Amino acid sequence: MKNTSHTINKQHEDHGTSKSLIIGFAYSIVLTLAAYFLVVEKVISGWVLDATIVTLCLAQITVQLLFFLHLKNESRPRWKLLIFLFMLGVVVILIAGSLWIMHNLDYRMMTDMSSMKNLQTQ
Amino acid sequence: MTTPTTLEHDHHAEAERYDKTIFGFWIYLMTDCIVFATFFAAYAVLHNNTFGGPSSRDLFSLPFALSETLILLTSSFTCGLAMLAAHRKEKAKVMALFGVTFLLGLSFLGLELTEFSHLVHEGNSWQRSAFLSSFFSLVGCHGLHITCGLFWMFVMMAHVSIRGLTASTLRRLTCLSLFWHFLDVIWVLIFTIVYLMGVK
Numbered sequence: 068m069k070n071t072s073h074t075i076n077k078q079h080e081d082h083g084t085s086k087s088l089i090i091g092f093a094y095s096i097v098l099t100l101a102a103y104f105l106v107v108e109k110v111i112s113g114w115v116l117d118a119t120i121v122t123l124c125l126a127q128i129t130v131q132l133l134f135f136l137h138l139k140n141e142s143r144p145r146w147k148l149l150i151f152l153f154m155l156g157v158v159v160i161l162i163a164g165s166l167w168i169m170h171n172l173d174y175r176m177m178t179d180m181s182s183m184k185n186l187q188t189q
Numbered sequence: 190m191t192t193p194t195t196l197e198h199d200h201h202a203e204a205e206r207y208d209k210t211i212f213g214f215w216i217y218l219m220t221d222c223i224v225f226a227t228f229f230a231a232y233a234v235l236h237n238n239t240f241g242g243p244s245s246r247d248l249f250s251l252p253f254a255l256s257e258t259l260i261l262l263t264s265s266f267t268c269g270l271a272m273l274a275a276h277r278k279e280k281a282k283v284m285a286l287f288g289v290t291f292l293l294g295l296s297f298l299g300l301e302l303t304e305f306s307h308l309v310h311e312g313n314s315w316q317r318s319a320f321l322s323s324f325f326s327l328v329g330c331h332g333l334h335i336t337c338g339l340f341w342m343f344v345m346m347a348h349v350s351i352r353g354l355t356a357s358t359l360r361r362l363t364c365l366s367l368f369w370h371f372l373d374v375i376w377v378l379i380f381t382i383v384y385l386m387g388v389k
Contacts, residue, residue, distance in 0.1 A: 133266060161223065
């Protein structure tokens with residue numbers, strides 16, 4: 068396979084195999100069910116549960132990027148990966164920034180119900 | 190001597206065009222991620238602002254959301270299988286697998302609309318609270334993408350059945366499959382953030 072023309076080789080690695088699809092599908096089903104049962108059966112709670120669900124979600128997204136969106140098979144100058152990472156940076160700034168600013172606004176305006184209660188008890 | 194070189198040249202030009210199109214479509218998908226990120230940010234900020242109305246814990250049913258997730262995951266899988274068949278030029282298999290993907294996508298959309306109409310009938314529409322506004326815009330935006338994807342899939346199936354699996358059809362099918370997998374990734378985020386973390 069290595070000695071055939073560049074184009075054929077590239078197209079071959081671009082879309083994966085049915086084996087990699089089945090592996091990806093199995094992983095994503097297992098990860099979805101794991102997260103679901105952790106929440107429904109209430110095995111753990113609090114921030115541990117939050118952290119576990121988020122980790123499972125990130126694992127699931129990684130699996131889908133690798134096996135369904137074929138990000139791992141990209142040939143050398145890895146522009147797709149670069150753009151993906153840039154998007155990730157923008158998204159982190161956007162979401163973390165929004166939460167930060169709005170939380171700060173909430174705090175200063177005292178509209179939060181819990182802080183109202185605090186005021187009443189004081 | 191001239192024929193093989195022209196053929197090779199054509200092949201090379203087509204491969205380059207394929208790469209460029211897929212790359213351009215990838216950039217579109219990444220910008221669409223940012224669109225979804227703004228909706229997610231709005232939801233994260235507003236999900237406690239229920240204005241005395243029901244919260245996410247009172248409204249969402251996890252088994253329902255799980256069935257939606259499993260349907261969409263399966264449709265993503267059949268879409269991937271359809272693309273493998275397309276690269277092997279197996280037209281009948283491509284039509285069958287995209288048909289299955291289409292039906293799964295349609296049932297997902299049906300479930301989502303059932304949930305929406307249920308919420309609206311109980312008086313919990315997007316006008317009820319800031320939380321529900323942000324919920325409807327986030328999940329509705331995903332549903333709108335699914336609707337566009339289904340329409341696109343229908344057109345592409347007609348295209349394949351009329352013109353067969355040509356180089357240009359294959360290129361467009363690849364874009365469609367990327368779009369469909371991308372919507373699956375977004376739904377996984379919605380399932381985790383809106384449903385799992387909202388109900389727990």
